[in-house]
Amino acid sequence: MAARKTSAKPNVAPQELTQFYRDMLLIRRFEEKAGQLYGMGLIGGFCHLYIGQEAVVVGLEAAAEEGDKRITSYRDHGHMLACGMDPKGVMAELTGREGGYSKGKGGSMHMFSREKDFYGGHGIVGAQVPLGAGLAFSDKYRGNDRVTFTYFGDGAANQGQVYETFNMAALRDLPVIFVIENNQYAMGTAMKRSTSTPDIYHRGAAFGIPGEMVDGMDVLAVRDAGLKAVKHCRSGKGPYILEVKTYRYRGHSMSDPAKYRTREEVSKMREERDAIDHVRELLVQGGHATEDDLKAIDKEIKAVVSASADFARESPEPALDELWTDIYAEAG
């Protein structure tokens, strides 16, 4: 990934830039805390952290409007926080407690919020892609102008069901934005070992779906690409693909042998391309915040995260007679 060229005058209001900083920092601090709770044995099952990729979801949420939907994979905590879900409910789901979004029965990979139009959290690689097209179909059927953000990874992009979905979405002009979060690795497989071309944004060409590559370490670039994609979908022109180049700093999940890339590669990315540092620089250099202001924001966010961890530890475990509730939906 090329080094960043910081534009001298970014096209963003200072308040919005500060909000991006807060939103990205909330995800990072939340994930750091989740990593700690996992290490303490308070989180069971799988847990995939989003650290490094924060600008993707924060930039795209800035392009979303009330009623738009989102669906993603198991690397989902950032998506939940960015769409406004309560950190307490998310953290309590990680610890498997009653106060969690799935009442402690879904865990890290299976949380939902109809209120915030967040449709999960899916553990099967690529399975959310046809579901995302289905969500977009429901909006088209109802005749509203909502769009669905369907997120998936570079590894998932090699799945057959993705292309079946592209075909159906293009055929029916569905208002779906396919967001490929290209963090350059599947579990431990570098993209260049699994994928025939270096870029994948053009993979919709065979179906007539336009695609674009975006720098996922630059929240403003992501927001701008998101606005363009949303405009396309809302105006009835059908699906759009955004390949967002990003990077995950931590392991694939909490158990990761870390043998497939060098430490130097990770630290170079953190030092040269970090998306939060980028916004921090824009804020300070633009005279919109002092180092003390930013420290105060960090303190505030740490308090929110710490309260979520307290809630997640204090909330009771689900009662035994809850075992069979919310498992099947009654067919009407």
Ligand SMILES: Cc1ncc(C[n+]2csc(CCOP(=O)(O)OP(=O)(O)O)c2C)c(N)n1
């Ligand atoms: C159908 C299926 N195959 C394999 C797995 C195991 N698996 C979990 S995550 C993953 C890698 C996916 O990589 P990518 O799509 O790039 O997403 P990332 O983890 O990088 O966000 C694999 C192979 C699975 N969960 N589901």
Ligand SMILES: [Mg+2]
């Ligand atoms: Mg990946």
